[in-house]
Amino acid sequence: MSSKTQDVEALINQKYRHGFVTDIESDSLPPGLDEDVVTAISRKKNEPQFLLDWRLKAYRHWQTMTEPAWAHVHYKPIDYQDIVYYSAPRAPANAPKSLDEVDPKLLATYAKLGIPLHERARLAGVAVDAVFDSVSVATTFKDKLGKAGVIFCSFSDAVRDHPELIERYLGTVVPAGDNFFAALNSAVFSDGSFVYVPPGVRCPMELSTYFRINAAKTGQFERTLIIAAEGASVSYLEGCTAPMRDENQLHAAVVELVALDDARIKYSTVQNWYPGDENGLGGIFNFVTKRGECRGRNSKISWTQVETGSAITWKYPSCVLKGDNSVGEFYSVAVANNYQQADTGTKMIHIGRNTKSTIVSKGISAGHAANVYRGLVKILPSAEGARNFTQCDSLLMGPTCSAHTFPYMEVRNQSATVEHEASTSKIGDDQLFYCLQRGISAEDAVNMIVSGFCKVVFKELPMEFAVEAQNLLSVSLEGAVG
Amino acid sequence: MLTISNLSARVAGKDILKGINLVVNPGEVHAIMGPNGSGKSTLAQVLAGRTEYEVTGGTVRFQGQDLLALPAEQRARAGLFLGFQYPVEIPGVNNVYLLKAALNAKRKAAGLAEVDAYDFLALIKQKMKLMQMNESFLTRGVNEGFSGGEKKRNEVLQMLVLEPTLAILDETDSGLDIDALKVVSMGVNSLRDPSRAVVLVTHYQRLLDYIAPDFVHVLSGGRILKSGDGSLALELEKRGYDWVQGAEVA
Numbered sequence: 232m233s234s235k236t237q238d239v240e241a242l243i244n245q246k247y248r249h250g251f252v253t254d255i256e257s258d259s260l261p262p263g264l265d266e267d268v269v270t271a272i273s274r275k276k277n278e279p280q281f282l283l284d285w286r287l288k289a290y291r292h293w294q295t296m297t298e299p300a301w302a303h304v305h306y307k308p309i310d311y312q313d314i315v316y317y318s319a320p321r322a323p324a325n326a327p328k329s330l331d332e333v334d335p336k337l338l339a340t341y342a343k344l345g346i347p348l349h350e351r352a353r354l355a356g357v358a359v360d361a362v363f364d365s366v367s368v369a370t371t372f373k374d375k376l377g378k379a380g381v382i383f384c385s386f387s388d389a390v391r392d393h394p395e396l397i398e399r400y401l402g403t404v405v406p407a408g409d410n411f412f413a414a415l416n417s418a419v420f421s422d423g424s425f426v427y428v429p430p431g432v433r434c435p436m437e438l439s440t441y442f443r444i445n446a447a448k449t450g451q452f453e454r455t456l457i458i459a460a461e462g463a464s465v466s467y468l469e470g471c472t473a474p475m476r477d478e479n480q481l482h483a484a485v486v487e488l489v490a491l492d493d494a495r496i497k498y499s500t501v502q503n504w505y506p507g508d509e510n511g512l513g514g515i516f517n518f519v520t521k522r523g524e525c526r527g528r529n530s531k532i533s534w535t536q537v538e539t540g541s542a543i544t545w546k547y548p549s550c551v552l553k554g555d556n557s558v559g560e561f562y563s564v565a566v567a568n569n570y571q572q573a574d575t576g577t578k579m580i581h582i583g584r585n586t587k588s589t590i591v592s593k594g595i596s597a598g599h600a601a602n603v604y605r606g607l608v609k610i611l612p613s614a615e616g617a618r619n620f621t622q623c624d625s626l627l628m629g630p631t632c633s634a635h636t637f638p639y640m641e642v643r644n645q646s647a648t649v650e651h652e653a654s655t656s657k658i659g660d661d662q663l664f665y666c667l668q669r670g671i672s673a674e675d676a677v678n679m680i681v682s683g684f685c686k687v688v689f690k691e692l693p694m695e696f697a698v699e700a701q702n703l704l705s706v707s708l709e710g711a712v713g
Numbered sequence: 714m715l716t717i718s719n720l721s722a723r724v725a726g727k728d729i730l731k732g733i734n735l736v737v738n739p740g741e742v743h744a745i746m747g748p749n750g751s752g753k754s755t756l757a758q759v760l761a762g763r764t765e766y767e768v769t770g771g772t773v774r775f776q777g778q779d780l781l782a783l784p785a786e787q788r789a790r791a792g793l794f795l796g797f798q799y800p801v802e803i804p805g806v807n808n809v810y811l812l813k814a815a816l817n818a819k820r821k822a823a824g825l826a827e828v829d830a831y832d833f834l835a836l837i838k839q840k841m842k843l844m845q846m847n848e849s850f851l852t853r854g855v856n857e858g859f860s861g862g863e864k865k866r867n868e869v870l871q872m873l874v875l876e877p878t879l880a881i882l883d884e885t886d887s888g889l890d891i892d893a894l895k896v897v898s899m900g901v902n903s904l905r906d907p908s909r910a911v912v913l914v915t916h917y918q919r920l921l922d923y924i925a926p927d928f929v930h931v932l933s934g935g936r937i938l939k940s941g942d943g944s945l946a947l948e949l950e951k952r953g954y955d956w957v958q959g960a961e962v963a
Binding site: 660672679680682 | 803
């Protein structure tokens with residue numbers, strides 16, 4: 232190994248920047264899970280009976296299921312009785328009505344994360360629904376959205392104010408018993424975001440939610456439901472960070488998207504949960520079910536994800552292309568450094584005629600990390616004229632990391648066109664030296680080369696977040712080259 | 714400007730340079746010629762600071778500094794430019810982006826402010842015109858899908874933008890057709906001035922028809938066997954490298 236490589240590797244041991252704990256009293260249930268806990272969560276949130284019944288049904292189903300083991304990830308068994316399933320910051324008597332009423336410590340936490348709520352919201356024109364542990368504490372721009380008829384609120388508020396929409400759409404894309412972690416989420420989910428864009432409305436701003444796991448030993452089980460009615464369009468971004476802790480924390484979220492006729496949903500994720508330390512201690516288990524259904528004709532759902540955090544990332548944002556001419560897209564950058572493990576990809580299920588899907592996956596591995604792309608393209612007999620294009624590229628940094636690609640294709644209609652391209656490359660000493668010879672520092676050179684590799688995905692992100700994603704990437708990979 | 718004294722270097726355990734002595738003064742153009750495997754490219758890489766090449770002896774002074782003590786990026790910022798024999802592709806990184814980063818790194822080291830985006834674009838467009846390059850080059854990935862000739866033109870373009878004090882061009886003429894050779898030579902000549910120096914590493918006399926060197930050196934077996942003025946290149950062309958190698962034995 233060259234001395235240059237060692238220099239660069241020394242830089243990699245950059246500490247996790249968001250590793251602080253906010254000292255706020257929280258209102259938590261004791262660890263453990265049974266029907267009483269499920270009922271208590273529902274009662275705390277004053278939920279209607281249908282939702283409690285739905286949760287209990289999910290819980291009972293979950294008890295019959297076994298944790299899946301097919302992913303290319305390794306971790307110690309999770310003790311589900313040692314997890315706190317509900318934790319909310321204790322609000323002083325009433326919930327805050329404006330940002331002024333929000334606990335300043337909370338706001339300081341967001342500031343440390345680089346989300347000055349006021350400025351950011353105003354300058355960027357972004358409405359931020361900030362989820363702190365399990366309860367939404369501040370929602371901005373509700374008024375402007377309200378005028379357009381867009382509902383953007385915490386999941387709990389939606390249950391209270393729009394129960395008919397919840398009852399109609401909840402679990403219609405990811406059924407309660409879909410998989411082990413989705414069933415667990417369905418039983419115990421505490422909060423999340425809800426978006427409804429009425430027919431013909433183009434959401435006037437980017438919607439954004441920042442999630443953060445704060446309380447120790449808390450599982451975060453948020454639930455997001457986004458509905459774009461006929462001809463509606465919306466762009467939604469979630470960003471995630473979590474403080475540094477030695478034990479692993481479970482994050483099992485469910486995201487459901489529904490696009491009706493001619494509707495468009497763009498869902499972008501910048502995920503930076505705590506990845507564990509350089510020896511693989513601690514970090515978030517990010518086991519998430521994300522699925523969108525193009526239910527209507529000519530609808531479109533586009534997933535863009537930049538995954539740099541978590542000890543283990545295990546998720547496949549997917550599209551069910553039911554409506555004729557509907558379009559599904561998946562653009563992903565997944566970074567795994569040190570001992571991180573990522574098993575991620577997508578599923579594109581073509582049901583309608585002339586449905587089209589595009590998959591672009593960029594995996595970057597460094598240190599001792601393992602990065603897996605796993606994808607399924609399924610063309611059903613009804614999907615006359617369906618098309619898919621898949622491109623999977625892996626970039627390796629250093630001799631001890633690995634990259635794997637598992638593309639599954641199931642084509643049951645002769646008229647379908649399915650294309651797959653894959654490549655694996657290394658950041659070469661030649662590329663690095665070329666940049667150095669032009670006076671560019673090793674660190675900047677690595678950032679430049681990696682950004683170039685990820686460019687096609689970054690350009691899918693909303694403009695104001697593309698820069699953030701790029702910064703995140705450079706922090707995650709500082710010095711990782713070989 | 715550049716003083717190389719008794720420089721030896723090895724790569725992968727094999728001695729390649731075995732005591733190089735060379736003095737390059739401001740305003741001069743030196744051509745280093747020699748057969749394959751004589752150590753020409755190794756010399757260029759060692760001067761540029763590639764760590765895979767191990768310096769086993771000797772010293773190199775560049776503008777009063779100990780060149781060998783500096784890492785590659787600092788040598789570049791100090792005004793040493795290497796035109797690569799095989800320029801690498803960096804997919805997804807715009808040519809213009811790399812160039813701007815390079816220029817700013819150099820300016821920063823010199824205590825200057827970053828270049829204004831508008832001025833930079835004007836500068837680069839002017840240089841591209843000189844190199845007869847299409848503006849689409851700017852937004853293409855660095856050397857991505859470039860032909861051999863395009864890559865070499867791009868190297869010279871970068872040199873013109875960075876305005877190095879010492880340019881070492883490693884077989885910049887190889888793989889060029891006659892028209893491209895003329896353009897590349899014109900680019901190099903446009904950089905010639907009393908404060909700068911150019912070291913051309915080449916196999917062929919052909920390049921020297923367009924860029925007249927002040928000195929020609931013949932490198933063989935890791936040593937400079939013969940030095941002379943431009944006429945030496947012509948004589949080499951006529952008599953071949955065996956003539957010089959034979960002279961050493963005699």
